[in-house]
Amino acid sequence: MLKESVHNCVIIGSGPAGYSAAIYTARAGLNPLVYAGKNPGGQLTTTTLVENYPGYPNGITGPELMENMKKQAESFGAIVKRQTIVKVSLVKEKNGINKLYTDNNEKVLAKAIIIATGALSKDLGLESEERFKGYGVSSCAICDGFLYKDKVVAVVGGGDTALEETISLSQRCKIVYLLVRSGELRASKAMQCRLWKISNLKIYFYHEIKEILGERFVEGVRIINNKNKKESILSIEGIFIAIGHIPNTAIFRGQINLDQMGYIITKKGSTHTNIPSVFAAGDVQDAVYRQAITSSGTGCMAALDLERYLMENH
Numbered sequence: 535m536l537k538e539s540v541h542n543c544v545i546i547g548s549g550p551a552g553y554s555a556a557i558y559t560a561r562a563g564l565n566p567l568v569y570a571g572k573n574p575g576g577q578l579t580t581t582t583l584v585e586n587y588p589g590y591p592n593g594i595t596g597p598e599l600m601e602n603m604k605k606q607a608e609s610f611g612a613i614v615k616r617q618t619i620v621k622v623s624l625v626k627e628k629n630g631i632n633k634l635y636t637d638n639n640e641k642v643l644a645k646a647i648i649i650a651t652g653a654l655s656k657d658l659g660l661e662s663e664e665r666f667k668g669y670g671v672s673s674c675a676i677c678d679g680f681l682y683k684d685k686v687v688a689v690v691g692g693g694d695t696a697l698e699e700t701i702s703l704s705q706r707c708k709i710v711y712l713l714v715r716s717g718e719l720r721a722s723k724a725m726q727c728r729l730w731k732i733s734n735l736k737i738y739f740y741h742e743i744k745e746i747l748g749e750r751f752v753e754g755v756r757i758i759n760n761k762n763k764k765e766s767i768l769s770i771e772g773i774f775i776a777i778g779h780i781p782n783t784a785i786f787r788g789q790i791n792l793d794q795m796g797y798i799i800t801k802k803g804s805t806h807t808n809i810p811s812v813f814a815a816g817d818v819q820d821a822v823y824r825q826a827i828t829s830s831g832t833g834c835m836a837a838l839d840l841e842r843y844l845m846e847n848h
């Protein structure tokens with residue numbers, strides 16, 4: 535038997551975007567309901583020290599920061615549920631009611647929705663990669679590059695993100711190795727032009743990673759030339775996996791407009807999607823910046839856009 539309830543505002547996702555939207559909508563008296571999903575607190579719960587979120591001069595651990603955001607949202611009346619939304623039925627008409635279905639078989643009716651389901655960085659799928667996450671394996675040079683000043687690091691990938699990470703790391707690291715699986719870079723020509731000017735960069739085309747090596751922290755990487763099958767070891771202290779991100783938009787496909795990579799398309803300068811009562815915030819609609827602060831910023835925007843929508847249509 536399905537249980538039904540009606541809400542002004544349902545927020546899907548409990549990362550910085552979801553909780554920031556919850557703080558604003560709760561303070562506006564909209565009693566938001568937040569579905570936290572399989573990763574409560576979002577991506578930051580998988581990292582240690584966050585040093586670039588404003589307000590914490592000594593940094594704060596990711597899990598602590600997210601627990602603070604949750605508490606702040608709850609203190610204003612947001613209800614946070616552990617469930618995952620598994621299906622949605624979104625209405626195109628203004629003042630229509632959207633239907634959401636949870637993994638514990640509840641049906642939730644919502645006048646308006648904020649999608650803040652984030653994105654996942656793609657993994658290489660190695661056991662050693664999992665073991666060293668946060669101990670030398672990273673998927674974000676903007677977040678962690680600072681820790682590798684004057685050190686030797688490697689970047690994996692050949693697209694725009696990999697090249698951006700490489701360029702940024704080359705400015706503070708001693709040497710950057712770029713490991714590319716094929717014989718060419720997929721990144722834009724403009725980005726490639728910037729790469730050729732870097733003196734402390736060595737590119738390994740046709741190379742893949744077999745294993746990340748070390749005791750507690752990364753100390754090296756065993757790579758294989760996939761043409762001649764020769765293996766070698768590079769001594770490094772950090773490795774940045776930059777082979778792409780997957781936005782969590784599978785359940786919205788066919789109902790919300792997505793770009794070629796699967797990110798939700800929002801109207802420029804706002805969080806509006808093609809569905810009037812549905813707004814998107816955070817990494818799920820941002821293939822460029824992907825930071826906690828930008829996610830919080832768009833979470834705030836989504837809350838204000840949603841509040842205005844409710845005032846005009848309900």
Ligand SMILES: Cc1cc2nc3c(=O)[nH]c(=O)nc-3n(C[C@H](O)[C@H](O)[C@H](O)COP(=O)(O)OP(=O)(O)OC[C@H]3O[C@@H](n4cnc5c(N)ncnc54)[C@H](O)[C@@H]3O)c2cc1C
Pocket residue numbers: 546547548549550551552569570571572573574575576577578580581583584585586587617618619620650651652653655672673674677678782785815816817818824825826827829
């Ligand atoms: C290891 C690591 C370190 C990082 N370090 C930094 C840093 O130092 N500084 C910084 O600014 N940024 C950092 N980032 C990036 C930052 O974490 C992200 O930009 C930010 O978390 C994105 O926030 P978000 O709210 O959009 O989504 P996310 O944090 O990805 O959260 C998505 C949420 O949606 C939920 N969800 C997904 N699908 C469903 C569903 N169907 N139903 C219900 N819930 C769902 C998930 O459970 C999760 O709670 C780091 C990222 C990683 C991976």
